[in-house]
Amino acid sequence: MALPLAPYHLQRAAKMTDFHGYFLPLAFTSILEEAKAVREKAGLFDISHMGHFLAKGPDVRRHLNGLITSDLEAVPVGKCLYALLPNDRGGTVDDLILAASGPDEVHIIVNAGNRTGDFAWLRNHLPNAISLEDLSSGQIGLALQGPSSPQIASLLGGGFEGMKRREARFSMGPVSQVWISRTGYTGEDGWEFFGPEEAILPVYRILSERGADYGLLQAGLGARDLLRLEMGYPLYGQELTPEKTAFDAGLDFAVNLRKGSFLGKDKMLEKREEAGRERLTGFVLLERGIPRTHCPVLDPSTGLQVGEVTSGAHSPRVGGGFGLAYMDPVFLREFEQGKEAGIEIHGKTHRARIHDRPFWAGGLSEKK
Amino acid sequence: MSSERRYTPTHEWIQSVGDPFRMRVGITDFAQKEITDVVFVELPKIGKKVPRGAEAAIIESVKAAFSIYAPMGGEIVGINSAIESNPALVNADPYGAGWLFELKVDNASEWSSLLDENGYRAHLSSGSVGGH
Secondary structure, three states: OEOOOHHHHHHOOOEEEEEOOEEEEEEOOOHHHHHHHHHHOEEEEEOOOOEEEEEEOOOHHHHHHOOOOOOHHHOOOOEEEEEEEEOOOOOEEEEEEEEEEEOOEEEEEEOHHHHHHHHHHHHHHOOOOOEEEEOOOOOEEEEEEOOOHHHHHHHHOOOHHHOOOOEEEEEEOOEEEEEEEOOOOOOOOEEEEEEOHHHHHHHHHHHHHHHHHHOEEEEOHHHHHHHHHHOOOOOEOOOEOOOOOOOOOOOHHHOOOOOOOOOOHHHHHHHHOOOOOOEEEEEEEOOOOOOOOOOEEEOOOOOOEEEEEEEEEEEOOOOEEEEEEEEOHHHHHHHHOOOOEEEEEOOEEEEEEEOOOOOOOOHHHOOO | OOOOOEEOOOOEEEEEOOOOOEEEEEEOHHHHHHHOOEEEEEOOOOOOEEOOOOEEEEEEEOOOEEEEEOOOOEEEEEEOOHHHHOOOHHHHOOOOOOOOEEEEEOOHHHHHHOEOHHHHHHHHHOOOOOOO
């Protein structure tokens, strides 16, 4: 599916790719240069493929709270919340960002590949008194990311640079039902914008025309994936699946067990107690190579497979190949104590060692 | 056989380096653009015999791994060690400093079945670009 900014990307000779049926830039120039620009200055991403829903009705926050892992009722209006949407087996339907725009209305940002499934899931599980609208069609989504984002955001003249981290706003001039938040998926400061063309196209124009003065590069999905992986952030379909729980993926921070019950909670807790439960861990390669999704993880003492890579990449900031993998709990215990693992790439075993997430401590994760 | 550069449908080039049996192999400009940021190249060992069409090297880019096939059969007699320390040469100068390996070819007649400049251009514009 072509998205509204596709003609602009083609004009810039972007390398385009198919992502869950959406035609999006993979890279404009170089994935490494675009990622570097985001870490050092700024990058602009087209994220129009992401889904944007609006749920409205009496007690909508309480009803949504019964479906998500974190506590939406504890978060004030205009503040973003990260949550998982579990299925009835404790696995994961999707991961989401939610923010209430008023006492009885909540905006929800969902992954492109899950847009239809999420909508059906939410519709089926919310009472009829709650209306659910998919605002995604024809909308433009933009992510401005990087340490220079505040200066660049000030070019927009909307006073966005005064927003706090994770603050969200829902109108732009005369246009309502937009989403503007100080959030992102790169580990850097920045903003995300979703809304109809009339509101967001002018934002794109200003950022793409004047951002370059501040070192901003347009960036594609390649850089976006590398940057999120450097932070150890999960990607639905790789780290998160209908079988994996938030606990398996190490997203315990996004699960609030003290709030009221939510769908899938008991199953998630049951799964957490399973002895053979595989868990996600970070690793770095000790030899030259790039791990990729589905590469087997081997126990070097037995040669047996003890896991599988979910995401892998090469980063000059991490110093080589690195990634995330699900590993068998018995092996993982040894791996955590310093034992090496073997990652099989093109039929050859590469030595790997455990690594904390994030892989790169800068941006918002920097200890200040 | 001449010093003319010839091509494969999978976007390798091959060219004599003077000695008519000693041929240098690399990837085309189209291929380097498709592959983008080369992070490193897994080069074959000198002395390795590679049949025509067999995988002879692997280029790892930020995007993915790409197999490089031998355009002609032969023995690996040279590798470009400069790209081991500076893999970006493959992107910057694919027909020059970014070459991959040299082959001592077994059967010089295989040359005639490779694509010439016009044939490779036609292959690119036909849209049937596979391989990489």
